Amino acid sequence: MAVKSTHLVSVKHRISAGERARSNKHRGGVLWFTGLPGSGKSTLAVETEHKLFNNGRQAYVLDGDNVRQGLSSDLGFSHDDRTENIRRIGEVAALFADAGFIVITAFISPYLKDREIARQAAGAIFHEIYIDSDIETCERRDPKGHYKLARAGKIPEFTGVSAPYEAPESPEFSVDTQNLSVEECVDELVQYIDLKLVG
Amino acid sequence: MAVKSTHLVSVKHRISAGERARSNKHRGGVLWFTGLPGSGKSTLAVETEHKLFNNGRQAYVLDGDNVRQGLSSDLGFSHDDRTENIRRIGEVAALFADAGFIVITAFISPYLKDREIARQAAGAIFHEIYIDSDIETCERRDPKGHYKLARAGKIPEFTGVSAPYEAPESPEFSVDTQNLSVEECVDELVQYIDLKLVG
Numbered sequence: 001m002a003v004k005s006t007h008l009v010s011v012k013h014r015i016s017a018g019e020r021a022r023s024n025k026h027r028g029g030v031l032w033f034t035g036l037p038g039s040g041k042s043t044l045a046v047e048t049e050h051k052l053f054n055n056g057r058q059a060y061v062l063d064g065d066n067v068r069q070g071l072s073s074d075l076g077f078s079h080d081d082r083t084e085n086i087r088r089i090g091e092v093a094a095l096f097a098d099a100g101f102i103v104i105t106a107f108i109s110p111y112l113k114d115r116e117i118a119r120q121a122a123g124a125i126f127h128e129i130y131i132d133s134d135i136e137t138c139e140r141r142d143p144k145g146h147y148k149l150a151r152a153g154k155i156p157e158f159t160g161v162s163a164p165y166e167a168p169e170s171p172e173f174s175v176d177t178q179n180l181s182v183e184e185c186v187d188e189l190v191q192y193i194d195l196k197l198v199g
Numbered sequence: 200m201a202v203k204s205t206h207l208v209s210v211k212h213r214i215s216a217g218e219r220a221r222s223n224k225h226r227g228g229v230l231w232f233t234g235l236p237g238s239g240k241s242t243l244a245v246e247t248e249h250k251l252f253n254n255g256r257q258a259y260v261l262d263g264d265n266v267r268q269g270l271s272s273d274l275g276f277s278h279d280d281r282t283e284n285i286r287r288i289g290e291v292a293a294l295f296a297d298a299g300f301i302v303i304t305a306f307i308s309p310y311l312k313d314r315e316i317a318r319q320a321a322g323a324i325f326h327e328i329y330i331d332s333d334i335e336t337c338e339r340r341d342p343k344g345h346y347k348l349a350r351a352g353k354i355p356e357f358t359g360v361s362a363p364y365e366a367p368e369s370p371e372f373s374v375d376t377q378n379l380s381v382e383e384c385v386d387e388l389v390q391y392i393d394l395k396l397v398g
Contacts, residue, residue, distance in 0.1 A: 014245060014260070015252050023252070046213060053214050053222070058257065060298040061213070070320060071290040074283075084273075091270040092291055099259040099300065121269060 020100035024058050026198040028097040030122040031104045031189075034115060034168060035131030036160045037146055038138035040177040040185070044131060045106035047182060048189045052102055055190070057198075060096060062089055063106040077157055083114050090118030097125050102197060110165045127196065129189070130167065130174035135160050137178045219299035223257050225397040227296040229321040230303045230388075233314060233367060234330030235359045236345055237337035239376040239384070243330060244305035246385045251301055251392065259295060261288055262305040276356055282313050289317030296324050301396060309364045326395065328388070329366065329373035334359050336377045 021027045031048075033041045045061045052059035071088055075081040086109050096103035109115050119126040138160065139147040150158035157163040168174070173192045175185045220226045230247075232240045244260045251258035270287055274280040285308050295302035308314050318325040337359065338346040349357035356362040367373070372391045374384045 013249070015248060015258075019252070023255075049214060050212070053218070056222075058299075059214075060294075062294070066294060066297070070293065071287060088270060088287070092294065094269065095259075095261070095265060095291065096295075096298070098265070099295070100257075101298065 017098070017100070024100050026057055026102065027125070028058075028100040029102055029125040029127060029193075029197045030093045030097045030118075031102065031127050031129055031193065032093070032109070032115065032118060033104060033106045033129050033131050034109045034171075035177075036133065036135055036138045036165050037108060037158070038141045038143055039131040039133040040182070041106040041108070041131045043182060044175070044177070044185050044189065045104045047186045048193075049104060051186055051190050052193065057102055058100055059102045059104065061104045061106060062093060062096075067092075067107075079157075083111070083117075086111075086114040087117055087121075090121040093118065094122040097122055102193060108159050108165070110159045110163065112166045112169070115168070127172040127192075128168050129192075130171040132167075132174045132176050133178040216297070216299070223299050225256055225301065226324070227257075227299040228301055228324040228326060228392075228396045229292045229296045229317075230301065230326050230328055230392065231292070231308070231314065231317060232303060232305045232328050232330050233308045233370075234376075235332065235334055235337045235364050236307060236357070237340045237342055238330040238332040239381070240305040240307070240330045242381060243374070243376070243384055243388065244303045246381060247388045247392075248303060250385055250389050254389070256301055256392075256397075257299055258301045258303065260303045260305060261292060261295075266291075266306075278356075282310070282316075285310075285313040286316055286320075289320040292317065293321040296321055301392060307358050307364070309358045309362065311365045311368070314367070326371040326391075327367050328391075329370040331366075331373045331375050332377040 017028065033045055035041050042063050045063060049059045049061045067089060072085045075085050089105055089107060093103045093105050115128060142148060146155060146158065147161065149155045150161040159165045175188050177185055232244055234240050241262050244262060248258045248260045266288060271284045274284050285306065288304055288306060292302045292304050314327060341347060345354060345357065348354045349360040358364050374387050376384055
């Protein structure tokens, strides 16, 4: 018995990315959506996840709904807290991609520097996707009524109104939600993902 | 064009646990390994992941190797930092399980209260697994030489030596790594997981 238990040493032979990709028939990757409030990040993330899932992919969305009340429940919306929130999401997204998932993150993530930190966590499998719409269009949509509250001074540090949004300088991909329908945007996104992560 | 873009409202119809389970042919769940340093958590986690993967399951291990240098890189080993580390891992494990994964966490997680918080994050799909070995056996193994350093006073707050380990009171499952081989333990774990999450 004592002899047996000495066999309990760490081998640490993890499943490789290649092994997971062969099994899933696609690689893992981080699709990092960034854009103004109301640009369509969350809608497009969830709709793209659906289409990927229906195509047999392992896909998952990280967004405010499943992160802000859990992992980041200790954080607010100050600059430092936003930075820490994005850092954590970057690390979690990297874990999901390592596990073979196509993970889509849907957060404003307004600062270039924060997005760079997220990119570093995932490495080469990080894809910055600009969900592109001008602020007038976003404000007209105002799906959650937040622009209205921000203009009335009731939400402090609201991106686009009282806090900056730094648009991507050279995103891997972008979709024009100002001029395309949801369906058209999702089609473009799935095409891009298939190109990069499948086959 | 302007009309089209007004369609961009949040539908938030996520993929359900049932849909993912039908596609993966197993449910998602959190297998929370807890035990003394040297009890075999990490070895058994990685070996069990391998066997699950070879059986066609979606499985992933969260352990010090992929969490401590990333998500929890801002945390040390004080009581508060350990608690926050376990809280974050609990939340991330819950996300993985929500995404349909069988996620195995391999952390000492010495405090009952911290493990209860992790359980609450995941809900009914949380399984506390006691990796059971007495301290004499663990110390004899001492795979990383940490017990020796702790006895020499060179590692402060080392679980089992200078910090407490609170064993589970009613774990969902336990494996006796003192008297069973790695293979036997893995077989028992996979049997348990199949029983709970497959079919």
